[in-house]
Amino acid sequence: MTSASSNNAGEKFLLPAGLGDGLPPEAGFEAAIVERLVASFARWGYERVKPPLIEFEDSLLAGPGEAMAAHTFRLMDPISQRMMGLRADMTPQVGRIAASRLQNMPRPLRLSYAGQVLRVKGEQMRPERQLGQVGVELIGAEGEAADAEVVLLAVEALTSLGVRDLAVDLNVPRLAPNILVEVHRRELIAALDRKDTAKVTELAGDQAPMLLGLLRAVGPVETALPVLESLRLPPPGAEVRANLAAIIALIRKAAPDLTLTIDPTDHRGFEYHSGIAFTLLGRGVRGEFGRGGRYVNHAGEAATGFSLYLDTLLGTLPTPEGLKRVFVPFGSDAQAALKLRAEGWVTVQGLSAGDTRAEAKRLNCSHYLEGGHALALKD
Amino acid sequence: MTSASSNNAGEKFLLPAGLGDGLPPEAGFEAAIVERLVASFARWGYERVKPPLIEFEDSLLAGPGEAMAAHTFRLMDPISQRMMGLRADMTPQVGRIAASRLQNMPRPLRLSYAGQVLRVKGEQMRPERQLGQVGVELIGAEGEAADAEVVLLAVEALTSLGVRDLAVDLNVPRLAPNILVEVHRRELIAALDRKDTAKVTELAGDQAPMLLGLLRAVGPVETALPVLESLRLPPPGAEVRANLAAIIALIRKAAPDLTLTIDPTDHRGFEYHSGIAFTLLGRGVRGEFGRGGRYVNHAGEAATGFSLYLDTLLGTLPTPEGLKRVFVPFGSDAQAALKLRAEGWVTVQGLSAGDTRAEAKRLNCSHYLEGGHALALKD
Incomplete structure (x- = not known):
């Protein structure tokens, strides 16, 4: 959905390589997918955490986070004069939260997260430098049931989005x-x-x-x-x-x-994995939906989980059709428009007097409001 | 919901000042609020865009964006060797999108956005350096009806979240x-x-x-x-x-x-505003829910809109109660748990054999699965 900066209208609107704008309707669909995934995770007891976009590099890049050190943008914090990193991966942050603010919560601890990550350089297969990452961590459980749970959760969450022909490839690094x-x-x-x-x-x-x-x-x-x-x-x-x-x-x-x-x-x-690891693949889909596996987080706790990256998912699922749009001529009763919205319409207000049907058509509406009702545009 | 780094368990988990972790249940509630706001905006025809977290500083800080120059973190892009900024405000980005990728869409153009912004330093009244920003832009409409629309939309969106005693203060900078x-x-x-x-x-x-x-x-x-x-x-x-x-x-x-x-x-x-500006306030609420107004964006188009900041809103609305949690003992039938989830339960899997009721209680469940049914824990 993000697309190359070369599509932009001129030098002054150029974006850096690997960064793009999400446009309608894909940007809204991406957000809807994230919320549906997180809702699936919540059904299994995974509660959402939201770590900050930046934190001190010592904590961000410790332990398993070290693998991302070369991919992480650094910033100087003018307040503390210490170096901070712009996260390239949220999983070390979730481990930090489990070990600090949630250290007294009973184990196993089930956490979910969703957010944007940034990378200094893109990869050959995935040139984007900003990615939407969404996933879970199951912390403080050693046994095989925990490994099975996260695989089954990934499968249920992806399947409920409409992903077909999902395959899980298990590895033992x-x-x-x-x-x-x-x-x-x-x-x-x-x-x-x-x-x-x-x-x-x-x-x-x-x-x-x-x-x-x-x-x-x-x-x-x-x-x-x-x-x-x-x-x-x-x-x-x-x-x-x-x-x-x-x-x-x-x-x-x-x-x-x-x-x-x-x-x-x-x-x-899978260099940091201490047990099984897995990749989530779709038949005929280029790239992977995500990957996961068992490791010891940098607070020393047993952990397993997975991360999904939204680019592959968005490229696979068809963007749903939008809601019906009804044009509301300038001067119409506000209550009539409110009623239409409550019924599920998108109302598009006219901002000045004019030809109602022509305006409705120009603004991509299928209907217009007249006499308190939504009438279909026929042409 | 974000809280000071001093709550953290030790020096190595300290966060930079003004940055915090969102924890359960507030982090999930924050995300739900964002999606409900954006859904309200969509009902008025505002379609979501998703600009990147970083872009070249020339485009990010041009025109009205210049006001944020001193608040914006800078990064060197190793690919282009040009300076980029980590956005402190999303509205200049939305203006850029309107003027570039969406330049051929009919006007008025109605866009919404939601995302995280970062600031080099916090303010006295708002020490956070990362804020959730969500809002709309109505681009290419000069008339008073456009100004009225964005005010009415802000009021409808906030009211539908449960904000009471909302007041709109209009200014004419x-x-x-x-x-x-x-x-x-x-x-x-x-x-x-x-x-x-x-x-x-x-x-x-x-x-x-x-x-x-x-x-x-x-x-x-x-x-x-x-x-x-x-x-x-x-x-x-x-x-x-x-x-x-x-x-x-x-x-x-x-x-x-x-x-x-x-x-x-x-x-x-309101230094950059070319028409009316407004502030959204709650009676008895410290701080403001958001602000908006009319300006000319850096592509030279007439624009009006508003931004809401989630901290005030989260501090005002009561966090809703979570879903009911049922403990599913180790070895239970997967279909039984699936059925409970479909009925609206949160299922928490046991990962090893043990005392079902004790585990259910320890993991904060009100019920446990037995014989295919969720039974209440009585103690």
């Missing part, structure tokens, strides 16, 4: 690091991540059969999980696998028809 | 500048603004009786407008007065019971 020996460790994680079987074979030595097995355990859980379970993994790897299988069982029980895939060697972007 | 001679002009505008009759008498010479008359024409329109109309004003002043009287007549016709006051010499904060 801790798996490879847990089973690899020290030799060629980094190279092997990278080779597994890009599914480079030749490199894995070359570097893995004795572990090659196991790692090549992991690379085959990809796809729908119905076929890929049995492959994964057939592999002989050292105990730390078997433990991660058991955790994944337990979460899949809980998700499957609640959502038997959900498309659920696994990719045990995917590692990108 | 052009009046004094239009009738004063060159001698002592600035001093007289300032003296009139602070109602300093002694200074006005001392400086005004022949004009003293007229200016002292203006200072008496303050209060409810029923008594103050006749005083204003009894004064002999030079033609440029009489024209401004006639404009005010015509707008008052239009507002009165549509809203006979609205508390409407005038203050013809009030000038503060």
Whole structure:
């Protein structure tokens, strides 16, 4: 919905690259989507918090927030003379709120958030530098039921918006690091991540059969999980696998028809995750709806959650039709217009005397007010 | 709802002065208020736009935006190497959108907006540095009906939220500048603004009786407008007065019971206004709900509109009660919880086996799920 600055009418109205204006009707639709998502989250007990757009960089970029340090605009606070960051991600802020102002609330703590985030530079696949982020955090719960809950909540919230053919891809970013020996460790994680079987074979030595097995355990859980379970993994790897299988069982029980895939060697972007991670995808949709997973927040609490980014969602859902517009000629009774609004009309006031039908048409109204009623414009 | 950083649990979670976290339930209520306001605006044909949080300072701070230059955080854009500003006011952005991307839309153009604005320093009366701003702009309409429309819209939108005893104070910032001679002009505008009759008498010479008359024409329109109309004003002043009287007549016709006051010499904060300006006040409410008025936007178009600031509004309206919460024990059927949500419950999942009633109570639930039904916790 935001569009490139080159659409603007002249140099003086140019916007910086990656920043755009939301226009009618998409801007209103985007806001409606956010509120519907947050309402879905509230139905599961997730209560909304609203952290500030800027805060001190020490708290914003601590722990998992550090991953965003290079993407974060910095500002000097003239009051404290300390550096502040303009948030590039709201999840560290939610962790901070849980650990400070809400530290005495019972756990698990369920929080939701929605807001704008800014990034110094866009990415190749996502050039926007301002994004709408909306999501949840489930804080202070370690077990598999918590992981399953956030996946199921994401699915219910997206489905209720009208997203069809949703797929959840589950990843276990801790798996490879847990089973690899020290030799060629980094190279092997990278080779597994890009599914480079030749490199894995070359570097893995004795572990090659196991790692090549992991690379085959990809796809729908119905076929890929049995492959994964057939592999002989050292105990730390078997433990991660058991955790994944337990979460899949809980998700499957609640959502038997959900498309659920696994990719045990995917590692990108999940560097901070301490348990399963997941990506929300739509069949035939470019980009992802969002991602989530388990981590330890910078206050040291177990946390899981997800973030949705509105650009993919807006590009997927059809913008709904607007309400009917009725033109109210100048001098009409205010009560008549009020009554029409109460009945669900959009009333567009005439601001001077003139040709009612011509004005109605010019202002994109389908009806006009006459004798207390909305009459259809026929032409 | 935002509160001082000193409430935070430690140095590392401290927030910068004037910035705070919105917590449950106020953060959710704030978002609901915004959406209800924007929905009220939409009923009058105002369509939502969403300008970016940052843009080049040349466009952000041009024309009327210049008033906010000292309050605006600046950032260097690493892509263009140009300076950007973090918006302190959304109205210049809406003017820019009208003049660029929406330049070919028919006039009058009715736009609404809602978003966060940031200020380098707080004010004495409003120490917050981040504020929620929501409002409308009516662009490309010169007549009195346009001024009346935005006042009536503000009143309808605030009233529909439950604001009682609303008062609209109308000002005519052009009046004094239009009738004063060159001698002592600035001093007289300032003296009139602070109602300093002694200074006005001392400086005004022949004009003293007229200016002292203006200072008496303050209060409810029923008594103050006749005083204003009894004064002999030079033609440029009489024209401004006639404009005010015509707008008052239009507002009165549509809203006979609205508390409407005038203050013809009030000038503060309305430096850029080219016609009437107004302030939205609540009886017994500290601060104002918002303000608006007529000006010429930096694209040269006639514009009127208003901005509401959410802090006063949130401080006035009672936070509504939350939905009823039902605890869903671990292992319950997912369909049973789904059914409860569809019926309007908030479902709070248990994440491990345990004492159902104790968990329900601990997690602030009034009910728990048993045998497919929500049972009340009695204790």
